[in-house]
Amino acid sequence: MTKPVLLMTRRFPDAVEARAQRDYVTIPNPADTAMESAAIVAAARQSGAEGILCAAGDAMGAATLAALPESVRVIATFSVGTDHIDLGAAKARGIAVTNTPDVLSVATAEIAFLLILAAARRGGEAERLLRARQWTGWAPTQLMGVTLEGKRLGILGMGRIGQALARMARGFGMEIHYRNRNRLPAEEEQGAIYHDSDKGFLRAIDVLSMHIPGGAATRHWLDAERIAWLKRGAIVVNTGRGTTVDDAALCAALHSGHLRAAGLDVFEGEPRIFEGYHTAPNTVLLPHLGSATVETRDAMGFRCLDNLDAVLLRGEAPLHPVA
Ligand SMILES: NC(=O)C1=CN([C@@H]2O[C@H](COP(=O)(O)OP(=O)(O)OC[C@H]3O[C@@H](n4cnc5c(N)ncnc54)[C@H](O)[C@@H]3O)[C@@H](O)[C@H]2O)C=CC1
């Protein structure tokens, strides 16, 4: 049987590439960076690609979707987030889109909790102090943070990752509050307190952890007005998408002291980051590491290939179609 042609927009983990090469004629991206629209279209046309394995950051917008050759039947993204893909355009072209839910929830929640701990206990500042050779010795008032036990964690977006974070935070004695599009069934809430308004939610909490998807509907969700609803001394953490935060408003609140600290894994316009973050006090910044564990990245790749196999090898419906 002839192997289907698969365009791969990035380098993926070795085990994922090996399986892809076994079952497909793979077309790699020699540059190994996010692919621009023209490059994706050219590579798909030249190769007659039937599937595309892409990742967040690749240009899968309306222009790309419109120009892809008829041969493309499925796009599998190596991410749960799909804000880089024009889903309407894909549907109009009859191209299936699949993502990687569940397998990255724990890894991403771990990074969210790492940021919550680092922001609360001033881990970033403390490390910078030592590396600058400026530590003068233990002192009773040096770099005091805040204890998490007993504090109220507010989870914005109580989906797969938000719920994984809630399980971890309960172990640290935090009280869980959440805001979601819909209230969870009582048996899934496990004591978490649901808020039916953004204002009531933000006023109640000490730490905000953001897990909502990117895209037009959530752009700059955390703006100056909502930041003002947070208590003085609150902490903000974002491992969802950078577009959900108004960077200028967040930096202003860090500088003014209204917010105690922020921990960010994702940024609008990444890999460039808002200039103000370089000098904002009490910030911990990570380069989009949410799902970056060996186990998780392999599982994400295999989930992509399982979906591609269903469509391209077996002629079946994808296992994880994006609605
Ligand atoms: N930092 C990283 O490396 C990673 C980031 N992500 C991001 O995390 C996001 C969440 O992933 P999952 O938990 O798997 O998705 P999910 O779909 O299970 O959960 C998202 C939740 O957000 C809620 N929501 C959406 N808009 C809302 C709004 N305006 N107000 C309140 N709630 C809202 C939904 O009701 C849903 O429960 C992804 O869309 C992706 O952008 C995902 C994986 C890794």
Ligand SMILES: O=C(O)C(=O)[C@H](O)COP(=O)(O)O
């Ligand atoms: O799943 C998502 O959504 C993510 O953010 C991925 O974990 C990371 O996607 P890349 O930006 O590494 O493609």
